[in-house]
Amino acid sequence: MSRTSHLQSIFGGSIGNLIEWYDWYAYSVFALYFADSFFPDNNQTAQLLNTAGIFAIGFLMRPIGGWLMGAYADRKGRKAGLTLSVLLMSLGSLMIAFTPGYATIGILAPVLLVVARMVQGLSIGGEYGAAATYLSEIAPRNRRGLYSSFQYVSTTMGQLVALLVLLVLQKWVLSDAQLMEWGWRIPFVIGAILALSALYLRKNLAETDQFKEQSHAEKDRGTLAALRKHRKESLLVVGFTLGLTIAYYTFTTYIQKFLVNTAGFSKEDSTVITLVTLVVFMVSQPFFGWLGDRLGRKPMMVLFGVVGTVCFFPLMKQLETATTNQEAILYITIALLILTVSTSISAIVKAELFPAHVRSLGVSFPYAMTVALFGGTAEYIALWFKNVGHSDGFYYYMTFCMVITLVSSLFIPGDRKRMHL
Numbered sequence: 001m002s003r004t005s006h007l008q009s010i011f012g013g014s015i016g017n018l019i020e021w022y023d024w025y026a027y028s029v030f031a032l033y034f035a036d037s038f039f040p041d042n043n044q045t046a047q048l049l050n051t052a053g054i055f056a057i058g059f060l061m062r063p064i065g066g067w068l069m070g071a072y073a074d075r076k077g078r079k080a081g082l083t084l085s086v087l088l089m090s091l092g093s094l095m096i097a098f099t100p101g102y103a104t105i106g107i108l109a110p111v112l113l114v115v116a117r118m119v120q121g122l123s124i125g126g127e128y129g130a131a132a133t134y135l136s137e138i139a140p141r142n143r144r145g146l147y148s149s150f151q152y153v154s155t156t157m158g159q160l161v162a163l164l165v166l167l168v169l170q171k172w173v174l175s176d177a178q179l180m181e182w183g184w185r186i187p188f189v190i191g192a193i194l195a196l197s198a199l200y201l202r203k204n205l206a207e208t209d210q211f212k213e214q215s216h217a218e219k220d221r222g223t224l225a226a227l228r229k230h231r232k233e234s235l236l237v238v239g240f241t242l243g244l245t246i247a248y249y250t251f252t253t254y255i256q257k258f259l260v261n262t263a264g265f266s267k268e269d270s271t272v273i274t275l276v277t278l279v280v281f282m283v284s285q286p287f288f289g290w291l292g293d294r295l296g297r298k299p300m301m302v303l304f305g306v307v308g309t310v311c312f313f314p315l316m317k318q319l320e321t322a323t324t325n326q327e328a329i330l331y332i333t334i335a336l337l338i339l340t341v342s343t344s345i346s347a348i349v350k351a352e353l354f355p356a357h358v359r360s361l362g363v364s365f366p367y368a369m370t371v372a373l374f375g376g377t378a379e380y381i382a383l384w385f386k387n388v389g390h391s392d393g394f395y396y397y398m399t400f401c402m403v404i405t406l407v408s409s410l411f412i413p414g415d416r417k418r419m420h421l
Contacts, residue, residue: 010147015154015198017127017131018158019089019191019194021127021154021155021157022158025159025162029163029187030184032048032256037101037181038102054113062121064121065124065127065368066361066365067125070362073360073364077211078211081360085130089119091192094192132351132363133359133360135347145290145292145293145348146289148344149285150289170271171268224361230358235366240349243309244304247312252281254378254383258382262391277333280333280336291344292348297352300342304342306406308339318331320391
């Protein structure tokens with residue numbers, strides 16, 4: 001594959017990923033505004049608990065999506081899996097955009113919201129594995145860390161676009177009352193349109209050589225029976241994803257609500273702070289991916305486990321008492337740079353553990369199970385501890401999970417033993 005073809009493949013694979021994650025994150029970013037529409041209650045924390053609960057339900061669909069669409073991508077091709085996932089995401093966004101509020105259709109409103117998030121959960125569950133596999137398989141041998149880092153570049157850019165839409169609506173287009181009443185629907189309409197536009201890009205992607213050469217050699221390709229032959233690798237994916245996913249959703253998703261609900265920042269300031277820190281997180285991914293190609297995957301993952309275990313607790317405590325935007329930006333940026341050590345190479349670490357005929361499923365399913373059980377519930381657990389007056393409980397919980405990730409990272413095969421790619 002030529003240099004131009006490589007760049008086109010990176011762009012095509014990443015831009016669709018960006019749009020999917022924009023749709024996924026729009027729910028969390030705008031939750032402060034639409035919570036009242038679906039869950040009328042005078043207690044803001046209780047409203048956020050309800051929306052966080054549905055956020056978690058969407059995550060519970062991710063293992064099913066990882067299983068079904070990971071198997072589909074292993075059988076029909078990476079391009080086919082990526083195309084199907086973006087169609088499902090568009091459908092979920094349209095449902096959220098046009099579902100009437102509780103005042104109009106009563107209990108049916110939150111029920112339809114749950115269904116929409118379930119559809120999006122199926123989509124995003126398959127998206128991760130297909131995109132990670134695609135980027136890993138098109139990459140040259142000595143640049144796999146760099147190429148795979150673009151998955152989190154596009155993922156974070158999707159969240160940034162969602163935040164930018166919120167910022168524009170907050171600052172220049174709508175009043176706070178208009179956003180609460182109907183303006184929160186706008187980003188979901190935008191997301192549905194963008195998702196449909198991504199179909200063209202994904203239909204023109206080049207299929208990977210590894211899929212074309214190896215996928216048809218195995219009769220059980222893309223099946224759970226094939227995945228069961230790789231139990232150790234699947235457990236490793238669960239172990240080193242555990243601390244990563246809790247830290248990721250804490251410092252990229254929950255943190256916006258934490259700044260408002262715990263640290264006392266305004267909604268507008270929390271949006272700006274989150275936006276600035278995510279930009280740093282995004283642009284640092286390729287550098288750490290490149291570093292992973294130089295230093296090796298295992299040393300990077302162990303480093304993340306050690307530093308995250310030691311630092312995440314005190315960083316959350318400092319954020320509780322932060323009084324200025326600059327102070328909050330500093331602490332969150334430090335946390336995200338620690339996280340980048342892992343996120344930049346996480347896709348390639350997983351992809352290198354599995355052979356081609358089960359790679360997409362192997363990356364998708366155990367990862368999605370872990371994210372569903374721990375990443376998707378991180379915000380809910382944090383809010384629960386906050387609601388009962390013991391915020392520190394969540395920080396201890398995150399630290400314990402980081403210890404498990406550290407131990408798991410010690411069992412990742414050394415780079416010289418990686419033969420599947």
